[in-house]
Amino acid sequence: MASTPSQTGPLRHFLQFRDLSRDEIHYVLDRARLIKDKFKRYQPHHTLHDRNLAMVFEKASTRTRVSFEAGMYQLGGSVIHLTTGDSQLGRAEPIEDTARVISRMVDLVMIRTFEQTRIERFAAHSRVPVINGLTNEFHPCQILADIFTYIEHAGSIEGKTVAWIGDGNNMAYTWLQAAEILGFRLHVSAPQGYQLDRKRIGQPPETVLREFADPMQACRGAHLVTTDVWTSMGYEAENEERRQAFADWCVDAEMMAVADPAALFMHCLPAHRGEEVTGDVIDGPQSVVWDEAENRLHVQKALMEFLLLGQVA
Ligand code: CP
Numbered sequence: 001m002a003s004t005p006s007q008t009g010p011l012r013h014f015l016q017f018r019d020l021s022r023d024e025i026h027y028v029l030d031r032a033r034l035i036k037d038k039f040k041r042y043q044p045h046h047t048l049h050d051r052n053l054a055m056v057f058e059k060a061s062t063r064t065r066v067s068f069e070a071g072m073y074q075l076g077g078s079v080i081h082l083t084t085g086d087s088q089l090g091r092a093e094p095i096e097d098t099a100r101v102i103s104r105m106v107d108l109v110m111i112r113t114f115e116q117t118r119i120e121r122f123a124a125h126s127r128v129p130v131i132n133g134l135t136n137e138f139h140p141c142q143i144l145a146d147i148f149t150y151i152e153h154a155g156s157i158e159g160k161t162v163a164w165i166g167d168g169n170n171m172a173y174t175w176l177q178a179a180e181i182l183g184f185r186l187h188v189s190a191p192q193g194y195q196l197d198r199k200r201i202g203q204p205p206e207t208v209l210r211e212f213a214d215p216m217q218a219c220r221g222a223h224l225v226t227t228d229v230w231t232s233m234g235y236e237a238e239n240e241e242r243r244q245a246f247a248d249w250c251v252d253a254e255m256m257a258v259a260d261p262a263a264l265f266m267h268c269l270p271a272h273r274g275e276e277v278t279g280d281v282i283d284g285p286q287s288v289v290w291d292e293a294e295n296r297l298h299v300q301k302a303l304m305e306f307l308l309l310g311q312v313a
């Protein structure tokens with residue numbers, strides 16, 4: 001593995017949740033706790049002074065852009081923001097060449113793109129750590145924030161049950177990796193044709209994954225109920241077909257009522273009230289979606305620090 005002058009250890013990427021071990025995830029989550037506490041007390045935390053992050057967006061974003069950009073500045077570093085439209089990526093420069101060039105100039109790269117293979121190709125030609133800011137297949141930074149949020153509100157997630165209601169999308173696949181690594185059970189209920197692909201996931205044991213045709217059954221006894229939009233970015237052509245298929249996969253008060261009485265509700269946002277979740281649930285007392293969104297900032301600061309400095313505490 002290569003090493004850059006700005007890193008203390010071997011080159012590490014965060015392209016999927018499982019790129020970090022269980023111990024490393026716990027380290028990052030603990031570090032995020034400290035970083036958040038300091039942030040709330042207006043205490044400077046400039047561990048990445050003079051470091052530079054390039055952010056490459058091939059899809060739209062609000063939370064990912066703001067959290068990475070604000071986070072890097074708060075760590076004492078700086079940020080360059082690129083999109084397909086305002087870079088040579090939009091004019092067919094090979095992703096490998098882009099990686100070779102950008103990674104000679106910055107310390108860290110975050111990419112939001114389409115196929116996972118695209119970010120893997122970038123990482124394979126990068127001299128610096130690469131972070132997945134969402135691909136069609138995975139959204140590992142979001143799940144890191146979700147787990148941090150769960151722990152913050154309810155304690156350890158180990159042995160708990162997370163109910164994923166709706167599309168078997170990048171979030172669902174990332175939840176599955178997290179369940180395997182961190183020791184909780186994932187219940188998934190998705191409409192016919194939108195379930196997790198067995199070719200991708202194999203046969204996880206029932207202690208890790210249970211799939212349900214009925215979303216109410218998936219929610220029964222769950223400690224966390226979570227969902228996402230019916231149509232993820234890049235699938236807009238399927239919008240009408242999906243609206244029909246997903247009509248019964250709307251997280252509502254009835255679903256929350258069969259979950260554990262202390263169950264939390266999460267949504268990675270943006271949300272479509274009245275589609276995948278009712279307004280009374282997302283704006284109700286069990287919802288922690290605003291903490292979940294804020295926590296992207298804190299966990300990603302801890303992640304960037306870890307990828308560049310290793311374990312510092
Ligand atoms: N949840 C999430 O990734 O939000 P953005 O698409 O706004 O970045």
